[in-house]
Amino acid sequence: MFLKHSFQGTGINQVLKESKVPKGSFYHFFPSKEDFALAVLENQVEHIKRYGQKYLEEFNAPYLDRFTAFFENLMKPIAQSDFCVGCLVGSFGQEMAALSPPLRQATSGGFVVLKEMIRDFIEKGQAAGEIKGSLNPEVGAVYIVSAMQGSIIMAKVEKSSEPLDIFIKTSVGMLMA
Amino acid sequence: MFLKHSFQGTGINQVLKESKVPKGSFYHFFPSKEDFALAVLENQVEHIKRYGQKYLEEFNAPYLDRFTAFFENLMKPIAQSDFCVGCLVGSFGQEMAALSPPLRQATSGGFVVLKEMIRDFIEKGQAAGEIKGSLNPEVGAVYIVSAMQGSIIMAKVEKSSEPLDIFIKTSVGMLMA
DNA sequence: ATAATAATAGACCGGTCGGTAAAATTAGGC
DNA sequence: GCCTAATTTTACCGACCGGTCTATTATTAT
Numbered sequence: 136m137f138l139k140h141s142f143q144g145t146g147i148n149q150v151l152k153e154s155k156v157p158k159g160s161f162y163h164f165f166p167s168k169e170d171f172a173l174a175v176l177e178n179q180v181e182h183i184k185r186y187g188q189k190y191l192e193e194f195n196a197p198y199l200d201r202f203t204a205f206f207e208n209l210m211k212p213i214a215q216s217d218f219c220v221g222c223l224v225g226s227f228g229q230e231m232a233a234l235s236p237p238l239r240q241a242t243s244g245g246f247v248v249l250k251e252m253i254r255d256f257i258e259k260g261q262a263a264g265e266i267k268g269s270l271n272p273e274v275g276a277v278y279i280v281s282a283m284q285g286s287i288i289m290a291k292v293e294k295s296s297e298p299l300d301i302f303i304k305t306s307v308g309m310l311m312a
Numbered sequence: 313m314f315l316k317h318s319f320q321g322t323g324i325n326q327v328l329k330e331s332k333v334p335k336g337s338f339y340h341f342f343p344s345k346e347d348f349a350l351a352v353l354e355n356q357v358e359h360i361k362r363y364g365q366k367y368l369e370e371f372n373a374p375y376l377d378r379f380t381a382f383f384e385n386l387m388k389p390i391a392q393s394d395f396c397v398g399c400l401v402g403s404f405g406q407e408m409a410a411l412s413p414p415l416r417q418a419t420s421g422g423f424v425v426l427k428e429m430i431r432d433f434i435e436k437g438q439a440a441g442e443i444k445g446s447l448n449p450e451v452g453a454v455y456i457v458s459a460m461q462g463s464i465i466m467a468k469v470e471k472s473s474e475p476l477d478i479f480i481k482t483s484v485g486m487l488m489a
Numbered sequence: 490a491t492a493a494t495a496a497t498a499g500a501c502c503g504g505t506c507g508g509t510a511a512a513a514t515t516a517g518g519c
Numbered sequence: 520g521c522c523t524a525a526t527t528t529t530a531c532c533g534a535c536c537g538g539t540c541t542a543t544t545a546t547t548a549t
Contacts, residue, residue, distance in 0.1 A: 139410050141318070141406075144407070148535075156497095157498045158498080159498055160496065163496060228465050229402065230321070232465075233397070234318075234321060239469060277475055281458075284458075284466070285461030289454065291406070293420055301451050302458055305455045333527095336527055339509080340526060
């Protein structure tokens with residue numbers, strides 16, 4: 136619901152109704168809606184981390200194939216939901232960075248996770264001679280994470296996978312030696 | 313207020329109080345909050361168009377310098393607001409694409425404007441021999457618009473200009489012949 | 490068995506939301 | 520100067536918001 140309706144557009148009452156959880160139970164475990172969102176966000180970041188391990192590290196394939204597989208799988212839910220959902224890190228970041236310091240800090244942490252995943256990946260790919268050595272890993276990682284977030288927004292808005300495909304293919308082209 | 317608090321986070325009453333406009337007057341001219349947001353968005357897109365004309369077309373300088381000037385000026389308000397505001401097209405798109413078909417369509421139009429500005433710019437720069445000819449203008453434009461949107465989110469979240477600088481510099485590098 | 494604690498349950502709170510109603514005021518055409 | 524239409528003003532609406540409250544039921548430790 137956070138993904139589809141955003142933070143402010145998601146009512147606690149809706150969540151409770153949908154999940155059949157009484158209000159008292161909810162507020163027994165979560166001090167506030169904001170705190171709940173922080174937990175959901177953390178869970179999502181863990182999910183992304185697992186994907187990174189699975190496709191960027193453990194997946195035994197050329198580095199650029201890993202890259203493609205990682206993002207294709209990470210972004211699968213977007214098209215599957217008819218472009219109603221995007222990335223929680225980007226969504227919370229965009230919407231709440233200026234309104235909730237805790238959410239800003241948490242999304243910032245999410246971005247750091249994403250960026251470091253890509254940065255490490257670039258460094259290892261460079262060491263393996265499969266990624267252009269002239270690329271600064273930190274800079275390239277920030278740029279790729281930016282492009283990913285933006286392409287997700289464009290995909291949602293246009294209700295089309297094209298921006299996602301362009302993101303993956305162009306990024307791969309940028310990484311190629 | 314839309315830029316800082318997002319669509320759903322901005323109350324009509326706040327807007328009316330801030331602008332000292334009585335409620336009746338507001339609803340005399342705007343059928344709904346959504347319709348008002350559409351008008352604000354349209355105004356913002358016009359603003360972007362003017363910037364495009366000024367810096368990408370009329371500005372008599374090398375193409376890559378135009379590119380830098382365009383985005384540096386377009387993004388100035390972000391840092392100036394202490395990273396509390398971003399891009400209305402991206403913000404409305406991210407937040408409302410799945411919730412309001414009219415807003416989705418309007419933001420989609422905004423993205424088309426942005427994309428076509430960049431695409432035309434790439435084509436002209438290529439004709440002038442200042443932009444890498446092997447780049448597909450359409451694809452490059454989509455990628456750059458994506459990267460711009462994402463870098464704005466990152467900048468807001470990290471409260472830092474770094475993602476914006478990286479966006480501009482890396483994009484210029486990508487465009488260079 | 491019992492006391493203490495954890496968890497469930499939903500009615501209830503003040504406040505705000507977007508939006509409406511209808512009267513009061515202003516402005517413009519004749 | 521007068522009628523009409525445009526605009527302003529504000530009180531008001533039901534719905535919903537996030538969050539609190541108190542009572543009750545499970546669970547655990549003693």
